[in-house]
Amino acid sequence: MTYPDTYYSRTVTDRKTRPPLSGEAECDIAIVGGGLAALTTALQLARAGRFVAVLEAKTIGFGASGRNGGFVTPGFSARSEAVSASVGADAARALHHLSIEGVDFVRDIIDELAIADARPRPGLISVLRYDGGDAFRRYVEETARDYGYELEYLETAALRSVLRSQRYYQGLRDAKAFHIHPLNYLRAVAHEVERLGGRIFEASEVIDCDLSGPQKKLRTVQASLRAQHVVFATGGYTGPVLKRLRRAYLPIATYVMVSEAAPDLIAQAVATTDAVGDNRRAGDYYRVVDDGKRLLWGGRITTRAAAPAVLARELRREMVGTYPQLAGLRTELAWSGLMSYARHQMPQIGQLQPGVWYCTAFGGHGLNTTAIGGKLVAEGILGVSDRYRMFAPFGLDWTGGAIGLAAAQLTYWKLQAQDWWRERRAGEGVTT
Ligand SMILES: Cc1cc2nc3c(=O)[nH]c(=O)nc-3n(C[C@H](O)[C@H](O)[C@H](O)COP(=O)(O)OP(=O)(O)OC[C@H]3O[C@@H](n4cnc5c(N)ncnc54)[C@H](O)[C@@H]3O)c2cc1C
Numbered sequence: 001m002t003y004p005d006t007y008y009s010r011t012v013t014d015r016k017t018r019p020p021l022s023g024e025a026e027c028d029i030a031i032v033g034g035g036l037a038a039l040t041t042a043l044q045l046a047r048a049g050r051f052v053a054v055l056e057a058k059t060i061g062f063g064a065s066g067r068n069g070g071f072v073t074p075g076f077s078a079r080s081e082a083v084s085a086s087v088g089a090d091a092a093r094a095l096h097h098l099s100i101e102g103v104d105f106v107r108d109i110i111d112e113l114a115i116a117d118a119r120p121r122p123g124l125i126s127v128l129r130y131d132g133g134d135a136f137r138r139y140v141e142e143t144a145r146d147y148g149y150e151l152e153y154l155e156t157a158a159l160r161s162v163l164r165s166q167r168y169y170q171g172l173r174d175a176k177a178f179h180i181h182p183l184n185y186l187r188a189v190a191h192e193v194e195r196l197g198g199r200i201f202e203a204s205e206v207i208d209c210d211l212s213g214p215q216k217k218l219r220t221v222q223a224s225l226r227a228q229h230v231v232f233a234t235g236g237y238t239g240p241v242l243k244r245l246r247r248a249y250l251p252i253a254t255y256v257m258v259s260e261a262a263p264d265l266i267a268q269a270v271a272t273t274d275a276v277g278d279n280r281r282a283g284d285y286y287r288v289v290d291d292g293k294r295l296l297w298g299g300r301i302t303t304r305a306a307a308p309a310v311l312a313r314e315l316r317r318e319m320v321g322t323y324p325q326l327a328g329l330r331t332e333l334a335w336s337g338l339m340s341y342a343r344h345q346m347p348q349i350g351q352l353q354p355g356v357w358y359c360t361a362f363g364g365h366g367l368n369t370t371a372i373g374g375k376l377v378a379e380g381i382l383g384v385s386d387r388y389r390m391f392a393p394f395g396l397d398w399t400g401g402a403i404g405l406a407a408a409q410l411t412y413w414k415l416q417a418q419d420w421w422r423e424r425r426a427g428e429g430v431t432t
Pocket residue numbers: 032033034035036037038055056057058059060061062063064065066067068069070071072073204205206207233234235236237238239241254255256298336337338339340359360361362363364365366367368370
């Protein structure tokens with residue numbers, strides 16, 4: 001298995017490897033990529049009795065899907081106000097419902113396939129790092145009214161009794177959100193695809209394709225595959241095979257670290273098994289893993305891959321700033337991964353031409369949205385729904401290449417500065 005060294009690769013339970021594709025082969029639907037978008041699509045098609053073949057360049061779960069924070073929560077990378085502004089309030093509401101469906105899908109799969117190794121734990125607490133007055137209370141009411149979705153409001157004392165940080169003011173608890181070991185989840189999904197007759201090939205990078213006729217053809221270094229439909233689900237690792245996709249996304253790196261085992265010390269700061277995220281536009285997120293023994297902490301983005309060890313120092317500074325009691329907690333390991341971002345920050349899900357599908361650009365909010373992507377693309381191929389068209393307003397716009405990357409980094413720094421300024425004003429007693 002060719003995985004980067006992460007907490008997940010160290011604790012993965014199924015270590016099966018899969019051979020590369022060889023010779024000339026044929027299937028109903030060929031899926032390029034071996035992340036959650038690809039495997040969820042494969043799962044839904046295999047469940048419907050279609051013969052699917054998945055081609056993964058390295059090892060399944062090598063990309064973002066096997067190394068992320070593990071938070072499964074409603075929503076998208078794009079902020080809800082931006083989605084509303086672009087498609088209108090009704091379509092935005094329908095999309096948000098879809099994002100909740102994605103969370104339910106992951107939970108149901110874990111239940112149906114009894115994926116105990118995914119170690120699902122319920123609960124996500126979103127925290128404010130400045131005094132937001134009754135902003136969170138209002139949000140709880142709006143969410144219940146608009147989506148029938150219940151959130152619990154946590155006032156400062158209640159919040160600080162479980163998250164022992166003076167930096168936090170109010171919190172929201174989502175009891176339906178949960179967190180998982182994403183690599184174990186993904187590998188169990190792959191296993192189910194194979195049980196249903198699907199084939200998965202590793203070390204099978206697609207290097208060329210001919211998509212012109214009714215029979216599409218994909219080529220790897222040593223083999224070729226024909227299919228009626230092809231799905232591209234290559235996320236932040238998308239290469240030059242399909243130029244339209246390559247031009248339509250920015251690869252953005254982000255970082256995670258995991259601590260040494262120190263359960264008593266960690267419990268002095270984080271006295272909950274809930275996952276936690278702060279509401280800064282460029283915020284941090286964390287959760288206890290390994291039955292409370294370790295703390296997994298993620299955050300920061302860069303548009304150029306930086307050494308994880310360097311970024312881990314920044315994350316540590318952030319962690320100790322939030323929880324001074326964790327100053328002695330050693331970082332054991334840090335890693336990075338690439339996310340795929342479109343200009344509009346929404347997923348790119350759709351059909352490029354008859355029989356050619358794309359399912360990508362899930363950004364930093366991919367665990368629920370890859371589930372939606374897989375479901376919708378499968379429904380489109382099976383002809384049972386055209387719900388994939390809900391993403392038609394979010395097309396494959398050019399991201400601007402190197403200039404687009406530089407602009408993304410500048411935007412991130414601007415957001416960081418705004419977050420800092422807002423907290424500083426709050427520290428001076430100015431409520432926003
Ligand atoms: C560090 C980190 C933390 C994150 N935390 C969270 C979180 O807590 N919650 C959340 O919802 N989201 C999170 N995300 C985002 C989420 O992980 C991604 O949005 C999601 O996993 C993307 O899935 P994917 O299948 O589109 O892409 P990937 O999982 O990246 O899969 C793409 C695959 O395609 C393969 N590939 C590429 N080109 C080819 C080719 N030519 N031929 C064959 N194979 C190819 C790659 O090898 C790769 O395995 C995080 C992301 C990162 C990086």
